[in-house]
Amino acid sequence: MSNLTERFPSWPMADENQEKELLEALRSNQWWRMSGTKVKEFERVFAQMHHAKHTLAVTNGTHAIKLALHSLGVKPGDEVIVPAFTFISTALPVISLGAIPVPVDVDPGTFCLDPVKVREAVTPRTVGMIPVHMAGHLCDMDQLQQIADEFHLFIIEDACHAHGGEWKGKRAGSMGDAGVFSFQQFKLMTAGEGGALITNAQDLYDQAFLYHNVGRPVGDKKYQHLVEGSNYRISEFQAAVLLPQTARLAEQNKRREYNAQVLDAEMKEIDGIIPQIRQEECTIHTHYMYMFYYNPVEFGGITRERFVEMLNEQGIPAYIAYTQIHDTPIFKQFVADLGDNYAFPNQLHCPVSKKIAEEVIWIHHRALLGDAESVKGIAQTVRELQASTKAKLV
Ligand SMILES: *Cc1c(COP(=O)(O)O)cnc(C)c1O
Numbered sequence: 001m002s003n004l005t006e007r008f009p010s011w012p013m014a015d016e017n018q019e020k021e022l023l024e025a026l027r028s029n030q031w032w033r034m035s036g037t038k039v040k041e042f043e044r045v046f047a048q049m050h051h052a053k054h055t056l057a058v059t060n061g062t063h064a065i066k067l068a069l070h071s072l073g074v075k076p077g078d079e080v081i082v083p084a085f086t087f088i089s090t091a092l093p094v095i096s097l098g099a100i101p102v103p104v105d106v107d108p109g110t111f112c113l114d115p116v117k118v119r120e121a122v123t124p125r126t127v128g129m130i131p132v133h134m135a136g137h138l139c140d141m142d143q144l145q146q147i148a149d150e151f152h153l154f155i156i157e158d159a160c161h162a163h164g165g166e167w168k169g170k171r172a173g174s175m176g177d178a179g180v181f182s183f184q185q186f187k188l189m190t191a192g193e194g195g196a197l198i199t200n201a202q203d204l205y206d207q208a209f210l211y212h213n214v215g216r217p218v219g220d221k222k223y224q225h226l227v228e229g230s231n232y233r234i235s236e237f238q239a240a241v242l243l244p245q246t247a248r249l250a251e252q253n254k255r256r257e258y259n260a261q262v263l264d265a266e267m268k269e270i271d272g273i274i275p276q277i278r279q280e281e282c283t284i285h286t287h288y289m290y291m292f293y294y295n296p297v298e299f300g301g302i303t304r305e306r307f308v309e310m311l312n313e314q315g316i317p318a319y320i321a322y323t324q325i326h327d328t329p330i331f332k333q334f335v336a337d338l339g340d341n342y343a344f345p346n347q348l349h350c351p352v353s354k355k356i357a358e359e360v361i362w363i364h365h366r367a368l369l370g371d372a373e374s375v376k377g378i379a380q381t382v383r384e385l386q387a388s389t390k391a392k393l394v
Contacts, residue, residue, distance in 0.1 A: 001384050004367075005315030007374035011366035012190045017244035025240040033057075038239035043196075045246045049164060050171040050179070052198040054205040057239060058212050058232045061160045061182025064195040065130065066093035067232060068156045068178040071207035074099050074127060079345075081121055081129035081153075083113045084324045084353035089182075090130050090158050091325050095334055100342070102126070103326045105350035109277035111135065111291060111360075114352070115143035121345045122147070128154035133162035133172055135362065136188075136256075136286030137276060141167045141175045156180060161288035163188040164249045168281050173198045178208075183238070186364065188252070188286055189245045191238035256287040256368040259375040263290060263368070266379035272298025273382065289362035291321065300389030307385070308361055314381045317367055321360035324353040 025031065025038055033039035039057050047055040058064050074080065076098030082090045084103035091101035105117045111134040118129060129148065131139040139157075148155050155176030159165065163181055165172035173179020178201075181187075183194030199205050210217060212232040215225035267273050272295035278285055294304050302310070304320055311318040325331050326348050335348075367378060 001314060001381060002377065003315045004374060004377045004381065007370050007377060008315070008317070008367045009369045011364070011369075012185060012192075015244060017247075018241050021240035021243055022237060025236040028236070031236050033233055033236060033239070036236040036239075038236045038243060039234055042239040042243050042246070045243070046196060047198060049246060049249070050174050050198050052171070052174040052179070053200045054198065054202070056197045056205060056208050056212060057234045057242075058195045058197060059234060060184065060193050061158075061180055061195040062089040062093060063212075063232045064180035064182070064197045065089065065156065065158065066096060067208045067211050068180055068197055068199075068204075069093055069097055069099070069128075070211050071204050072128065072154045072156070072177060077125065078127040079123060079125040080127060081113075081118055082325070083130075083132050083134070084326060084348075084350035085111060085134070085322060085356050086132045086158070086325060087160070087322055088325055088328060088330065089160075090132055091331065094130075099127075100125075100338070101325070102344055102346070103324065103331075103348060103350060103353070104346060105352045106134070106356070108352045108355070110137050110139075110279060111276055111356060112137055112139040113144065115140055115147060117346070117350075118144065119147050122151050122153070123345050126151065126153060128156065128177075130156045130158050131176075132158040132160070133165055135276060135289040135291050136161050136165050137278065138162065138165055138167040138172060138282045138285075140279075140281070141170070142281075145175065154178075160187065162286050164253050164284060165286040166282070166284035169283055172286075174200065177201065178204060183242060188288055188365065189242060189249060191234075191241040194234055194238045194242065252369060253284060253286050256365055257285060259368040259370070259372060260285070260287045260290060262372045263375045263378060266376060267292060267382070270379070270382055270386065272296075272386070286365075287368055288365050290365070290368060291360055291362045293356075293359045294361045295359070299386055302389050304359065304361060310385055311361075311363075311381065316378055316381060317364040318361055319364070321356055321362055324350060324357045326350075327354075327357070
């Protein structure tokens, strides 16, 4: 078995353009967004890339979700539908505003919010939903929008895995009332930390700007604080690191798509492995993660956790998938605090999310940024591990 460590590019990636931008920011002596130019330039380009009118760059993706919810007027007691299988940050900002995140089951093939289950979970208290474009596969935005229109719900697209992704030619984040992105270290664009909110609605943008700037409007010199906001501003240095990445994202997305197809073709043939499916309507799948079900029965009973370690030992950046959100200690406490007076519309019954949380492995996207041979190396490693575990059983 050959170790693949050297075959995959490292992540994040630094280049001369970023060095140049960073130095420029440093020497400009304008290090915050209010007087600098880099954040504004980044926002302009990012909005354009996503076919949206406005971008507000912020501290991180979690804050971007909170700003979107706050700006859309979410109040204590409101219900907001979220996928049961997602990173906890899709739900935490809902809780922090006193509202109730309602975990709803996802599709077993795409791992994205299941529109049928969404419809069943709508109650008179539901005000909106936060679909997550899981691992870069876009949610069924047609069906979700139809439900949103019917029940007058907002949609915040959690596009933290889907920078530059597309659904029938429309860009991730631009279809809902707002879209949110993360620039944390592992994401498809990164400044170590950072986030963005995009929207086509001027009033939502204006409101989010106020909340992110301790309630102060643009150009305020009189210490006006119009709303109860906080400080979610991003610095010029983060924008300097992000700007050159806007130019390379499309090419990297193409490469990930190509390599994911190469990997799919091989992984599908392995007993006990079932990769995430790709719907045709998802015209750009960004492949933040390469996800697949793992069946230990076909691997000599080796647990998923141990199998991930074995992949790691061969240089493959694999991890077990998220815990479903309502199985985390924080969410359990939240449910306990709600008490007997509240019942979740689906009784928190999400069998598909549970199965994914228990069976799925994912590989970080940097492993899809090498050449096709390095990707085939992943499938080869899986086959060899399978052969060796079976041999031991005999
Ligand atoms: C990373 C992530 C977030 C939160 O972004 P941060 O920048 O880490 O706060 C939210 N939702 C999903 C699905 C994510 O993967």
